Amino acid sequence: MAKIIETEGLTKKFDNLTAVDHVTFSVEEGEVFGFLGPNGAGKTTTINMLTTMLKPTEGRATINGHDIAKDSAEVRRSIGVVPQEYTADEDLTGYENLILCADLYGINRSVAKERAKELFALVKLEDAKDRKVKTYSGGMRRRLELACGLVNHPKLLFLDEPTLGLDIQTRQATWDYIRTLKKEYGMSLFLTTHYLEEADSLCDRIAIIDLGKIVRTGTPKELKDSLGGDVIELGVSGGSNLTEELRRMPEIIDVRLEGGNKYRIKAKEGEEVIPRVIDIAKRLGGKVTKVSLTKPSLDDAYLEYTGKSMRQEEGGAAVWKQRITMRRARA
Template sequence: MIAIVVENLTKTFNGFTAVDRVSFTITRGEIFGLLGPNGAGKTTTISMLSTLLRPTSGSARVNGFEIVKHEDDVRKSIGIVFQDQSLDEELTAYENMDFHGRLYRIPRAVRQQKIVDLLQLVELNDKRDNLVKTFSGGMRRRLEIARGLLHEPKVLFLDEPTLGLDPQTRNHLWAYIEQLNKEKGVTIILTTHYMDEADRLCDRVAIIDKGKIIALDTPERLKDELGGDVITVKASEPDKLSAQLKALSWVNQAESHDGQVTVTVQNAERHVAELARLAATHGIEIESISIRNPTLEDVFLYYTGRTMREEEASSKDQMRMMHRLHRR
């Protein structure tokens, strides 16, 4: 059974292509992740799928409904939790839920029971009569997820569900998300720029960069495709070292970034000595060498030649620059 089909979905803003002919299919019951750096087009994609934005071209069906022709049916069949918090601070947890339930015209008796059930699911029932303004970031997120489920949507959209939360709270939220996927059978499509989140939660991950899907598979297969291990070398001349390494037959890929070189190879431990010798021959000093299993970050690096952290940093720099310009 198919929950979502996306075909060549595209969105341009004044000539700038934010989402570029994106296609994928999500099966019912899946947790599907859109993983990519800031500005990759994740929010724009799910905004189109949830009918908040009209696509420029391409098409999609959510729960069997065309997103452009049957907006209302799509909306009734989905739940959304957006990146920016949208709770009423001056209302209690229960009141926030109740307001949402009335919007969806859920009859009173059913509504009351469901609110209690869902607040229990996210362990907030004992806080039901407290004002949201007294809630921590994690509690707010849990409440928003519970609220998104009130009208029993078949598909739940989560935009950066753990953005800005501390590691412990993120772990808790992951457990809730898994639980409601398993127990309630809700199909989940989430966006994230945290590779550990995508790796831990998602059945399949689409890696998106500059509006395009560059890889799509299970986290395991994406990592396996890199073939073997990842060696990270901190060296005095990373660019020179990576150029030397690229020429070797046993090196799948070598990229220099953040003052280090990341090398993907088969059976890394057999090649470390040769790598060190090569560096020495070229007068390159090595500070440290480490071997590990590939992560989704390595997958991103493999396909783009950049790390997601570099992307984050450069978009932060841009923001800082804009602030500076505005202050002048």
């Protein structure tokens, strides 16, 4: 499969702050790729470089085969961007905004009108399209941004924190749109988020980024598995000791007997292991009194890789200054 994004040692420095530090990754065509990381990790800066709004200090990247530094016009033509902030013109209507976006891509008017119809249906804004954007709610504005990002039928769509500050219903709806895009348009998506469940439910692959560096890349499942599997707690009364027998199963990583008749089992594919564990217990004359299964969440993986401390929300003057530099650089 062709690579839609390829980066090599991509780096951005602002004065003495390295916001993105030698980041190398690639995204396959048709893939939903997520950048997961705490605030200030360098997610937006990476997007800004990939969408040609910021020039990298070092390293290179290609989008759809076009170099972001040398061939930026071609890059812009093949991508759609849904930025973190609202970018629509509040004084115009939703429809006028969308047509303006189409004009900026040089799409001819009759095609633009058709796309507008299609996209307003997709994001369910048909009834509001002739109202000024000023009157839209937060969720409606997000949906309009999404429609604008799709107007050129991009091969690759960038979504920067697509559900930041949205209520649960709108968030679910946004996820549905994103799944639709992947399924029906075969679009590749690059999204940043700090919501773990979002990354978990949408992304084919995730890169966890922290302090400008990618600390781990993999599918959500790989990241969770890398923590050492599911935990099964089993209570058994009577019968002989199960430990030996359980250790023989290939899926089981570790067994510990805790307090007489309680086993703590670490295993891969916990759901499938449980029935067999129960069979073994019965075979050895025991009676299962209690079973529980805990799957590691992406939260655990995330905290494992990015550490548990809060990021730069509090801290000395230097940190505060850094944050201000970053904000300015983004604006």
